[in-house]
Amino acid sequence: MLASTDKISTRQAIIIFLTAQSSPVIRIVPRDASKIAGRAGWLAPLFSVLPFVCLVYIMHLLFEKQKDASLGELYLKVFGKVIGRVILAFYLVWFLILSGLYLRYFAERFLSALLPNTAPVFFYFTMLATVFYAVRGGIVNLARTVEYLFYLFTVVFVALFVLSIPNVQGINLLPVTQYDIIPLIGTMKPIFGIWGYFSLVFFFGDEINDKEHIRRFGLQGALYLLITCIMLLIQTIGVYGHTVIQRVPLPYIVAIKSISLLQTIERIESIALAFWVFIDFTVISFFAYLVISVLKSLLSLTEGKNFISPIALFAFIFAFYLANDRLELRQFTEYIGLPINIFVCFIMPTVLLAVGKLRKKV
Amino acid sequence: MFYLILLMAGLGAYDIIQMRAKKQKKQIVVYIVFMLLVGIFGIFYFSSPDRTSFAKLLLTIIGRKD
Numbered sequence: 155m156l157a158s159t160d161k162i163s164t165r166q167a168i169i170i171f172l173t174a175q176s177s178p179v180i181r182i183v184p185r186d187a188s189k190i191a192g193r194a195g196w197l198a199p200l201f202s203v204l205p206f207v208c209l210v211y212i213m214h215l216l217f218e219k220q221k222d223a224s225l226g227e228l229y230l231k232v233f234g235k236v237i238g239r240v241i242l243a244f245y246l247v248w249f250l251i252l253s254g255l256y257l258r259y260f261a262e263r264f265l266s267a268l269l270p271n272t273a274p275v276f277f278y279f280t281m282l283a284t285v286f287y288a289v290r291g292g293i294v295n296l297a298r299t300v301e302y303l304f305y306l307f308t309v310v311f312v313a314l315f316v317l318s319i320p321n322v323q324g325i326n327l328l329p330v331t332q333y334d335i336i337p338l339i340g341t342m343k344p345i346f347g348i349w350g351y352f353s354l355v356f357f358f359g360d361e362i363n364d365k366e367h368i369r370r371f372g373l374q375g376a377l378y379l380l381i382t383c384i385m386l387l388i389q390t391i392g393v394y395g396h397t398v399i400q401r402v403p404l405p406y407i408v409a410i411k412s413i414s415l416l417q418t419i420e421r422i423e424s425i426a427l428a429f430w431v432f433i434d435f436t437v438i439s440f441f442a443y444l445v446i447s448v449l450k451s452l453l454s455l456t457e458g459k460n461f462i463s464p465i466a467l468f469a470f471i472f473a474f475y476l477a478n479d480r481l482e483l484r485q486f487t488e489y490i491g492l493p494i495n496i497f498v499c500f501i502m503p504t505v506l507l508a509v510g511k512l513r514k515k516v
Numbered sequence: 517m518f519y520l521i522l523l524m525a526g527l528g529a530y531d532i533i534q535m536r537a538k539k540q541k542k543q544i545v546v547y548i549v550f551m552l553l554v555g556i557f558g559i560f561y562f563s564s565p566d567r568t569s570f571a572k573l574l575l576t577i578i579g580r581k582d
Contacts, residue, residue, distance in 0.1 A: 251570075449546070453542070453546055455542065455543055455546065456540070456543070457538075457540065457543065458543075460531040460534060460535055460543065460547060461546075461547065461550065463527040463528070463530075463531055463551070464547070464550045464551045464553075464554045467520070467523070467524060467527070467551075467554050467558070468554045468557065470520075471520075471554070471557055471558045471561050471562075472557075472570070474561060474565065475561045475569060475570050476569060476570050476571055477569045477570070477571040477572070478569045478571075478572065482569055482571040482572055482575070483571065485571065485575055485580065486570075486571035486574065486575065489575060489578065489580045490571075490574055490575070490578070
C-alpha cells in the first residue's frame with residue numbers, strides 16, 4: 155500500500171515527541187532527580203525506561219489492528235460516545251492548560267536567564283506568532299521542520315556535553331549503593347510524567363502512516379531518551395553536585411555556563427538557550443496541534459487548522475492567569491502537572507487497551 | 517484588553533471567511549463558540565489581573581499550598 159503524502163511517518167511522529175519532551179526534561183529532571191536520589195540521580199532514567207518500554211508496547215497493541223485510527227477515535231470506539239466524549243473533553247482541557255503552561259515556562263526562562271527586564275507579552279507574542287504560522291501549515295510541514303532541527307539540536311546537545319566533560323567530578327556522581335534504589339524508583343514520577351507524552355502523539359494517529367513500526371521506532375526512541383537523559387544528568391549533577399543542582403532554577407544553563415574552551419571562548423550558554431527556544435516552539439506547537447486533533451475527534455470535524463487562532467489566544471491569556479510567580483508554577487508542575495500527566499499518558503491508554511481487548515474492539 | 521478583542525475580531529473574521537469559502541458550517545459554529553469562550557475568559561482575567569491564580573486555586577483545593 156502506498157503511503158499518503160499528506161501524512162507523516164511514525165519515525166517523524168516520534169521525533170516530534172523526542173523534541174517536545176526535551177524542554178520539560180531539561181528543566182525538571184536534573185533538579186528533581188538530584189532532590190530525590192541525590193548523588194545517584196544520574197541513574198534515574200534507567201528506572202523510568204522500563205515503564206516507557208511498556209507504554210511503547212501498549213501503543214503497539216492498540217494500533218496493531220487499527221492502523222488508520224487516532225487515539226481519540228479509539229476512546230470513542232472502546233468506551234462508547236458518551237464516556238468517550240467525556241474522556242476526550244478532559245484531554246482537551248488538559249492540553250489547553252499545558253499549552254499555556256509551556257508558553258509561560260518559555261517566557262520565565264528568558265526572564266530569569268537572559269532578559270530579566272522584558273515584558274512577558276513580548277515572549278508570548280513572538281512564540282505564539284511562530285506557532286500560529288507553523289500549525290496552520292499542517293502536521294507535514296511541522297514534522298519536517300522539527301525533524302531537521304532535531305538533528306541539529308542533538309548535535310549541539312552532544313557537543314555541549316563533550317565540552318562539559320572536563321568539569322565533571324567523579325565525587326559528585328559516585329559512590330552509588332544499593333540504598334539508592336528506593337529513591338531512584340521515586341524519580342520515575344518526574345521523568346515518566348514527561349516521557350509519557352509518547353502516547354499523546356497518537357491523538358493525531360490518523361495522520362501517521364506506518365503505525366506497524368511503532369514498536370521499532372518506539373524502542374529506538376527509548377534508547378535515545380535513556381542516553382540523552384543520562385548525559386543531561388551527568389552534565390548537571392556531575393559538574394556542580396546534587397546539593398547545588400536541586401537549588402538552582404535552571405541547572406542545565408548553570409552547567410553550560412561553566413564551559414570554557416581553551417580559556418578563551420566562554421559564556422556559550424546563549425547557544426543552549428537558542429536551541430531551547432526551538433524545543434519550546436516544538437512543545438507548544440505539539441500541544442496546540444493536540445488540541446486541534448482532540449477537537450476533531452470530539453466533534454467529528456473534518457478540518458481544524460483554523461482553530462489555532464482561539465487556541466493561541468487562550469494560551470496567551472492562560473499563561474498570565476496560570477500562576478502569579480515561579481514558585482506557584484513549580485508547585486503546579488510538581489503536585490498537579492506530573493501526576494495528571496502520568497494518569498492521562500499512561501494509565502488511561504492502559505485502561506483503554508484492557509477495556510478494548512475485553513470488548514474485542516482493538 | 518482592547519487590543520486583545522481587536523485581535524480576536526480580526527482573526528475571527530479571517531478564519532470565518534476561509535471556512536465559509538469551504539462551506540464548513542459545523543466548523544464555523546464550533547469556531548464561534550470557542551472564540552466567544554476565549555473572549556469571555558480574556559475579559560474575566562484582564563478585568564482583574566490580580567485575582568487568585570489558577571495554580572494557587574488548585575493547590576489550595578488539594579491542600580498543597582505552602
